[in-house]
Amino acid sequence: xxxxxxxxxxxxxxxxxxxxxxxxxxxxxxxxxxxxxxxxxxxxxxxxxxxxxxxxxxxxxxxxxxxxxxxxxxxxxxxxxxxxxxxxxxxxxxxxxxxxxxxxxxxxxxxxxxxxxxxxxxxxxxxxxxxxxxxxxxxxxxxxxxxxxxxxxxxxxxxx
Ligand code: HEC
Ligand code: HEC
Ligand code: HEC
Ligand code: HEC
Ligand code: HEC
Numbered sequence: 001x002x003x004x005x006x007x008x009x010x011x012x013x014x015x016x017x018x019x020x021x022x023x024x025x026x027x028x029x030x031x032x033x034x035x036x037x038x039x040x041x042x043x044x045x046x047x048x049x050x051x052x053x054x055x056x057x058x059x060x061x062x063x064x065x066x067x068x069x070x071x072x073x074x075x076x077x078x079x080x081x082x083x084x085x086x087x088x089x090x091x092x093x094x095x096x097x098x099x100x101x102x103x104x105x106x107x108x109x110x111x112x113x114x115x116x117x118x119x120x121x122x123x124x125x126x127x128x129x130x131x132x133x134x135x136x137x138x139x140x141x142x143x144x145x146x147x148x149x150x151x152x153x154x155x156x157x158x159x160x
Pocket of ligand 3: 029031034035038058062066071074076077080
Protein backbone atom coordinates (compact mmCIF):
# COMPACT_ATOMS: atom_id res chain seq x y z
CA UNK A 1 0.00 0.00 0.00
CA UNK A 2 2.73 2.40 1.09
CA UNK A 3 4.89 1.49 -1.90
CA UNK A 4 1.95 2.11 -4.22
CA UNK A 5 1.28 5.52 -2.62
CA UNK A 6 4.93 6.51 -3.04
CA UNK A 7 4.88 5.30 -6.62
CA UNK A 8 1.79 7.39 -7.39
CA UNK A 9 3.31 10.42 -5.67
CA UNK A 10 6.41 9.94 -7.84
CA UNK A 11 4.28 9.91 -10.99
CA UNK A 12 2.46 13.03 -9.83
CA UNK A 13 5.72 14.89 -9.16
CA UNK A 14 7.14 13.82 -12.52
CA UNK A 15 4.00 15.09 -14.26
CA UNK A 16 4.19 18.39 -12.40
CA UNK A 17 7.77 18.96 -13.49
CA UNK A 18 7.14 18.51 -17.18
CA UNK A 19 3.99 20.62 -17.43
CA UNK A 20 2.97 23.84 -15.71
CA UNK A 21 -0.57 25.12 -15.18
CA UNK A 22 0.55 28.69 -14.46
CA UNK A 23 1.26 30.90 -17.47
CA UNK A 24 4.48 32.92 -17.21
CA UNK A 25 4.00 36.68 -16.93
CA UNK A 26 4.43 38.11 -20.43
CA UNK A 27 5.69 41.65 -21.22
CA UNK A 28 2.42 42.29 -23.12
CA UNK A 29 -0.84 40.52 -22.18
CA UNK A 30 -1.40 39.04 -25.66
CA UNK A 31 -4.49 36.80 -25.81
CA UNK A 32 -4.68 33.92 -28.31
CA UNK A 33 -8.37 33.55 -27.43
CA UNK A 34 -9.30 37.13 -28.42
CA UNK A 35 -7.21 37.19 -31.58
CA UNK A 36 -8.28 33.77 -32.87
CA UNK A 37 -11.93 34.70 -32.27
CA UNK A 38 -11.39 37.49 -34.85
CA UNK A 39 -10.80 34.87 -37.52
CA UNK A 40 -6.99 34.98 -37.59
CA UNK A 41 -5.26 31.63 -38.24
CA UNK A 42 -2.07 30.27 -36.64
CA UNK A 43 -0.19 30.77 -39.91
CA UNK A 44 -0.97 34.49 -39.97
CA UNK A 45 1.57 34.78 -37.15
CA UNK A 46 3.53 31.49 -37.01
CA UNK A 47 4.97 30.98 -40.46
CA UNK A 48 7.46 28.10 -40.12
CA UNK A 49 10.07 29.31 -42.62
CA UNK A 50 12.14 26.62 -44.46
CA UNK A 51 13.48 24.13 -43.41
CA UNK A 52 10.44 24.11 -41.13
CA UNK A 53 12.09 23.37 -37.83
CA UNK A 54 10.73 26.40 -35.98
CA UNK A 55 7.36 28.14 -36.05
CA UNK A 56 8.69 31.51 -34.87
CA UNK A 57 7.08 34.27 -32.84
CA UNK A 58 5.70 37.14 -34.96
CA UNK A 59 7.59 40.42 -35.32
CA UNK A 60 6.01 43.60 -33.98
CA UNK A 61 5.31 44.66 -37.59
CA UNK A 62 2.68 41.87 -37.80
CA UNK A 63 0.90 43.31 -34.75
CA UNK A 64 1.27 46.91 -35.90
CA UNK A 65 -0.53 46.01 -39.13
CA UNK A 66 -3.65 46.39 -36.97
CA UNK A 67 -2.47 48.16 -33.83
CA UNK A 68 -1.11 51.26 -35.58
CA UNK A 69 -4.83 52.16 -35.59
CA UNK A 70 -6.59 49.74 -33.21
CA UNK A 71 -6.72 50.33 -29.42
CA UNK A 72 -3.97 52.97 -29.46
CA UNK A 73 -5.43 54.22 -26.17
CA UNK A 74 -4.39 50.99 -24.39
CA UNK A 75 -1.20 51.06 -22.25
CA UNK A 76 -0.35 47.53 -23.49
CA UNK A 77 -0.60 48.67 -27.11
CA UNK A 78 1.48 51.77 -26.34
CA UNK A 79 4.16 49.46 -24.93
CA UNK A 80 3.97 47.34 -28.10
CA UNK A 81 4.26 50.47 -30.28
CA UNK A 82 7.34 51.58 -28.32
CA UNK A 83 9.13 48.23 -28.96
CA UNK A 84 8.21 48.60 -32.62
CA UNK A 85 9.45 52.18 -32.83
CA UNK A 86 12.73 51.22 -31.10
CA UNK A 87 13.12 48.28 -33.53
CA UNK A 88 13.36 46.05 -30.45
CA UNK A 89 11.97 42.53 -30.15
CA UNK A 90 9.31 41.95 -27.54
CA UNK A 91 11.01 39.89 -24.80
CA UNK A 92 8.33 37.15 -24.80
CA UNK A 93 8.88 34.50 -22.14
CA UNK A 94 9.09 31.16 -23.94
CA UNK A 95 6.53 28.54 -22.98
CA UNK A 96 7.57 25.47 -24.96
CA UNK A 97 11.30 25.15 -25.45
CA UNK A 98 13.64 22.19 -25.66
CA UNK A 99 17.44 22.23 -25.47
CA UNK A 100 19.33 22.77 -28.74
CA UNK A 101 20.98 19.31 -28.48
CA UNK A 102 17.61 17.70 -29.31
CA UNK A 103 16.53 17.29 -32.96
CA UNK A 104 12.99 18.47 -33.52
CA UNK A 105 11.20 19.58 -36.66
CA UNK A 106 7.72 21.09 -36.82
CA UNK A 107 7.46 20.30 -40.53
CA UNK A 108 8.27 16.59 -40.04
CA UNK A 109 5.65 16.29 -37.29
CA UNK A 110 2.93 18.21 -39.12
CA UNK A 111 3.51 15.85 -42.07
CA UNK A 112 2.64 12.89 -39.81
CA UNK A 113 -0.80 14.48 -39.33
CA UNK A 114 -0.16 15.89 -35.85
CA UNK A 115 -2.11 19.09 -35.11
CA UNK A 116 -0.85 22.13 -33.20
CA UNK A 117 -3.29 21.21 -30.41
CA UNK A 118 -1.78 17.72 -30.05
CA UNK A 119 1.39 19.24 -28.65
CA UNK A 120 0.25 22.67 -27.41
CA UNK A 121 -3.29 22.10 -26.12
CA UNK A 122 -6.40 24.17 -27.03
CA UNK A 123 -4.47 27.38 -27.77
CA UNK A 124 -7.46 29.12 -29.38
CA UNK A 125 -9.39 29.01 -26.10
CA UNK A 126 -6.54 30.35 -23.93
CA UNK A 127 -6.19 33.94 -22.69
CA UNK A 128 -2.59 33.15 -21.72
CA UNK A 129 -0.47 30.14 -22.68
CA UNK A 130 1.09 27.79 -20.17
CA UNK A 131 3.02 24.59 -20.78
CA UNK A 132 0.04 22.27 -20.60
CA UNK A 133 1.44 19.28 -22.48
CA UNK A 134 4.56 17.24 -21.80
CA UNK A 135 7.33 17.77 -24.36
CA UNK A 136 10.07 16.42 -22.10
CA UNK A 137 11.98 13.35 -23.29
CA UNK A 138 9.33 11.14 -21.66
CA UNK A 139 6.51 12.98 -23.46
CA UNK A 140 8.23 12.67 -26.85
CA UNK A 141 8.95 8.99 -26.27
CA UNK A 142 5.35 8.18 -25.24
CA UNK A 143 4.01 9.47 -28.53
CA UNK A 144 6.79 7.78 -30.49
CA UNK A 145 5.93 4.48 -28.80
CA UNK A 146 2.21 4.92 -29.57
CA UNK A 147 2.95 5.75 -33.21
CA UNK A 148 5.67 3.13 -33.73
CA UNK A 149 8.23 5.88 -34.39
CA UNK A 150 11.83 5.22 -33.34
CA UNK A 151 13.03 5.79 -29.77
CA UNK A 152 16.70 5.17 -30.57
CA UNK A 153 18.86 7.71 -28.76
CA UNK A 154 20.35 8.88 -32.06
CA UNK A 155 16.88 9.59 -33.49
CA UNK A 156 16.67 12.68 -31.27
CA UNK A 157 20.29 13.18 -30.23
CA UNK A 158 23.66 13.46 -31.99
CA UNK A 159 25.58 10.17 -31.79
CA UNK A 160 28.32 10.34 -29.13
C1 HEC B 1 -1.93 37.53 -33.97
C2 HEC B 1 -0.77 36.66 -33.90
C3 HEC B 1 -0.89 35.23 -33.42
C4 HEC B 1 -1.75 34.24 -33.87
C5 HEC B 1 -2.86 34.35 -34.90
C6 HEC B 1 -1.37 33.02 -33.18
N1 HEC B 1 -0.32 33.28 -32.32
FE1 HEC B 1 0.66 31.93 -31.17
N2 HEC B 1 1.83 33.42 -30.38
C7 HEC B 1 1.73 34.77 -30.70
C8 HEC B 1 2.56 35.55 -29.80
C9 HEC B 1 2.73 37.06 -29.81
C10 HEC B 1 3.18 34.62 -28.93
C11 HEC B 1 4.13 34.92 -27.76
C12 HEC B 1 3.31 35.27 -26.52
C13 HEC B 1 2.65 34.09 -25.87
O1 HEC B 1 3.33 33.09 -25.55
O2 HEC B 1 1.41 34.14 -25.65
C14 HEC B 1 2.70 33.30 -29.32
C15 HEC B 1 3.07 32.11 -28.70
C16 HEC B 1 2.62 30.85 -29.08
C17 HEC B 1 3.08 29.61 -28.50
C18 HEC B 1 4.11 29.47 -27.38
C19 HEC B 1 5.50 29.46 -27.97
C20 HEC B 1 6.59 29.37 -26.94
O3 HEC B 1 7.27 28.34 -26.86
O4 HEC B 1 6.78 30.33 -26.19
C21 HEC B 1 2.39 28.60 -29.10
C22 HEC B 1 2.52 27.13 -28.82
C23 HEC B 1 1.49 29.22 -30.06
N3 HEC B 1 1.67 30.59 -30.02
C24 HEC B 1 0.62 28.52 -30.85
C25 HEC B 1 -0.34 29.10 -31.66
C26 HEC B 1 -1.38 28.36 -32.35
C27 HEC B 1 -1.56 26.86 -32.28
C28 HEC B 1 -2.13 29.27 -33.05
C29 HEC B 1 -3.37 29.00 -33.88
C30 HEC B 1 -4.43 28.24 -33.17
C31 HEC B 1 -1.54 30.59 -32.80
N4 HEC B 1 -0.49 30.44 -31.95
C32 HEC B 1 -1.98 31.79 -33.34
C33 HEC B 1 0.97 35.29 -31.73
C34 HEC B 1 0.00 34.62 -32.44
C1 HEC C 1 4.77 17.01 -32.28
C2 HEC C 1 4.58 18.14 -31.40
C3 HEC C 1 4.33 19.52 -31.95
C4 HEC C 1 3.38 19.91 -32.90
C5 HEC C 1 2.43 19.05 -33.69
C6 HEC C 1 3.47 21.35 -32.97
N1 HEC C 1 4.44 21.81 -32.12
FE1 HEC C 1 4.99 23.72 -31.79
N2 HEC C 1 6.53 23.14 -30.60
C7 HEC C 1 6.80 21.83 -30.26
C8 HEC C 1 8.08 21.76 -29.56
C9 HEC C 1 8.77 20.51 -29.06
C10 HEC C 1 8.55 23.10 -29.47
C11 HEC C 1 9.88 23.58 -28.88
C12 HEC C 1 10.87 23.66 -30.03
C13 HEC C 1 12.24 24.14 -29.64
O1 HEC C 1 12.44 24.67 -28.54
O2 HEC C 1 13.13 24.03 -30.49
C14 HEC C 1 7.55 23.94 -30.12
C15 HEC C 1 7.63 25.33 -30.24
C16 HEC C 1 6.66 26.13 -30.83
C17 HEC C 1 6.68 27.58 -30.89
C18 HEC C 1 7.77 28.49 -30.34
C19 HEC C 1 8.69 28.95 -31.46
C20 HEC C 1 9.55 27.84 -31.99
O3 HEC C 1 9.45 27.55 -33.18
O4 HEC C 1 10.32 27.23 -31.23
C21 HEC C 1 5.55 27.99 -31.54
C22 HEC C 1 5.13 29.41 -31.86
C23 HEC C 1 4.82 26.78 -31.91
N3 HEC C 1 5.51 25.67 -31.47
C24 HEC C 1 3.62 26.80 -32.61
C25 HEC C 1 3.06 25.66 -33.20
C26 HEC C 1 1.97 25.70 -34.18
C27 HEC C 1 1.29 26.97 -34.69
C28 HEC C 1 1.72 24.40 -34.54
C29 HEC C 1 0.73 23.88 -35.58
C30 HEC C 1 0.85 24.47 -36.92
C31 HEC C 1 2.64 23.55 -33.76
N4 HEC C 1 3.44 24.35 -32.99
C32 HEC C 1 2.68 22.15 -33.80
C33 HEC C 1 6.01 20.75 -30.54
C34 HEC C 1 5.00 20.72 -31.48
C1 HEC D 1 -6.09 41.47 -37.41
C2 HEC D 1 -5.82 42.61 -36.54
C3 HEC D 1 -4.94 42.36 -35.31
C4 HEC D 1 -3.67 41.85 -35.27
C5 HEC D 1 -2.80 41.35 -36.41
C6 HEC D 1 -3.27 41.93 -33.87
N1 HEC D 1 -4.27 42.43 -33.11
FE1 HEC D 1 -4.24 42.73 -31.08
N2 HEC D 1 -6.19 43.30 -31.11
C7 HEC D 1 -6.94 43.48 -32.25
C8 HEC D 1 -8.27 43.94 -31.87
C9 HEC D 1 -9.44 44.25 -32.81
C10 HEC D 1 -8.26 44.05 -30.45
C11 HEC D 1 -9.41 44.48 -29.54
C12 HEC D 1 -10.07 43.23 -29.06
C13 HEC D 1 -11.04 43.48 -27.94
O1 HEC D 1 -10.97 44.51 -27.30
O2 HEC D 1 -11.84 42.55 -27.71
C14 HEC D 1 -6.93 43.66 -30.02
C15 HEC D 1 -6.53 43.66 -28.71
C16 HEC D 1 -5.21 43.49 -28.29
C17 HEC D 1 -4.73 43.67 -26.93
C18 HEC D 1 -5.56 44.09 -25.73
C19 HEC D 1 -5.48 45.60 -25.60
C20 HEC D 1 -6.19 46.07 -24.34
O3 HEC D 1 -5.57 46.78 -23.53
O4 HEC D 1 -7.37 45.71 -24.17
C21 HEC D 1 -3.40 43.39 -26.93
C22 HEC D 1 -2.44 43.46 -25.74
C23 HEC D 1 -3.03 43.01 -28.28
N3 HEC D 1 -4.15 43.08 -29.08
C24 HEC D 1 -1.77 42.67 -28.69
C25 HEC D 1 -1.44 42.23 -29.97
C26 HEC D 1 -0.14 41.72 -30.35
C27 HEC D 1 1.07 41.60 -29.43
C28 HEC D 1 -0.21 41.39 -31.67
C29 HEC D 1 0.87 40.77 -32.52
C30 HEC D 1 1.43 39.51 -32.08
C31 HEC D 1 -1.56 41.69 -32.12
N4 HEC D 1 -2.28 42.19 -31.06
C32 HEC D 1 -2.02 41.52 -33.42
C33 HEC D 1 -6.54 43.26 -33.55
C34 HEC D 1 -5.32 42.72 -33.95
C1 HEC E 1 2.07 13.52 -31.46
C2 HEC E 1 3.06 12.48 -31.40
C3 HEC E 1 4.52 12.89 -31.36
C4 HEC E 1 5.12 13.72 -30.45
C5 HEC E 1 4.51 14.41 -29.25
C6 HEC E 1 6.51 13.77 -30.82
N1 HEC E 1 6.74 13.03 -31.94
FE1 HEC E 1 8.49 12.92 -32.99
N2 HEC E 1 7.58 11.85 -34.45
C7 HEC E 1 6.29 11.36 -34.39
C8 HEC E 1 6.01 10.56 -35.58
C9 HEC E 1 4.72 9.82 -35.89
C10 HEC E 1 7.20 10.62 -36.37
C11 HEC E 1 7.42 10.01 -37.75
C12 HEC E 1 8.22 8.75 -37.63
C13 HEC E 1 8.54 8.16 -39.00
O1 HEC E 1 8.42 8.84 -40.02
O2 HEC E 1 8.94 6.98 -38.98
C14 HEC E 1 8.15 11.43 -35.62
C15 HEC E 1 9.43 11.73 -36.08
C16 HEC E 1 10.41 12.38 -35.33
C17 HEC E 1 11.75 12.64 -35.77
C18 HEC E 1 12.33 12.31 -37.15
C19 HEC E 1 11.72 13.23 -38.18
C20 HEC E 1 12.68 14.06 -38.90
O3 HEC E 1 12.98 15.18 -38.46
O4 HEC E 1 13.16 13.60 -39.93
C21 HEC E 1 12.42 13.26 -34.73
C22 HEC E 1 13.85 13.71 -34.70
C23 HEC E 1 11.44 13.40 -33.65
N3 HEC E 1 10.24 12.87 -34.05
C24 HEC E 1 11.72 14.02 -32.43
C25 HEC E 1 10.75 14.33 -31.48
C26 HEC E 1 11.00 15.09 -30.25
C27 HEC E 1 12.35 15.59 -29.82
C28 HEC E 1 9.79 15.22 -29.63
C29 HEC E 1 9.47 15.93 -28.31
C30 HEC E 1 9.96 17.28 -28.16
C31 HEC E 1 8.80 14.55 -30.44
N4 HEC E 1 9.41 14.01 -31.55
C32 HEC E 1 7.46 14.49 -30.12
C33 HEC E 1 5.36 11.61 -33.39
C34 HEC E 1 5.54 12.46 -32.30
C1 HEC F 1 11.89 11.08 -29.10
C2 HEC F 1 13.03 11.91 -28.80
C3 HEC F 1 14.07 11.44 -27.82
C4 HEC F 1 14.68 10.19 -27.78
C5 HEC F 1 14.39 8.98 -28.62
C6 HEC F 1 15.69 10.28 -26.73
N1 HEC F 1 15.68 11.53 -26.18
FE1 HEC F 1 16.94 12.19 -24.72
N2 HEC F 1 15.97 14.01 -24.71
C7 HEC F 1 14.91 14.34 -25.49
C8 HEC F 1 14.42 15.64 -25.11
C9 HEC F 1 13.25 16.39 -25.71
C10 HEC F 1 15.27 16.08 -24.05
C11 HEC F 1 15.19 17.40 -23.30
C12 HEC F 1 14.31 17.20 -22.10
C13 HEC F 1 13.98 18.45 -21.36
O1 HEC F 1 14.05 19.54 -21.88
O2 HEC F 1 13.60 18.29 -20.19
C14 HEC F 1 16.23 15.03 -23.83
C15 HEC F 1 17.25 15.08 -22.87
C16 HEC F 1 18.20 14.10 -22.68
C17 HEC F 1 19.30 14.18 -21.73
C18 HEC F 1 19.57 15.35 -20.79
C19 HEC F 1 18.73 15.13 -19.56
C20 HEC F 1 18.90 16.19 -18.53
O3 HEC F 1 18.16 16.11 -17.55
O4 HEC F 1 19.72 17.08 -18.72
C21 HEC F 1 20.00 13.02 -21.82
C22 HEC F 1 21.23 12.62 -21.03
C23 HEC F 1 19.33 12.19 -22.81
N3 HEC F 1 18.24 12.88 -23.33
C24 HEC F 1 19.73 10.91 -23.18
C25 HEC F 1 19.02 10.06 -24.01
C26 HEC F 1 19.35 8.65 -24.23
C27 HEC F 1 20.50 7.90 -23.58
C28 HEC F 1 18.43 8.18 -25.13
C29 HEC F 1 18.27 6.74 -25.66
C30 HEC F 1 17.93 5.76 -24.65
C31 HEC F 1 17.54 9.29 -25.47
N4 HEC F 1 17.93 10.41 -24.78
C32 HEC F 1 16.50 9.22 -26.38
C33 HEC F 1 14.37 13.58 -26.50
C34 HEC F 1 14.71 12.27 -26.80
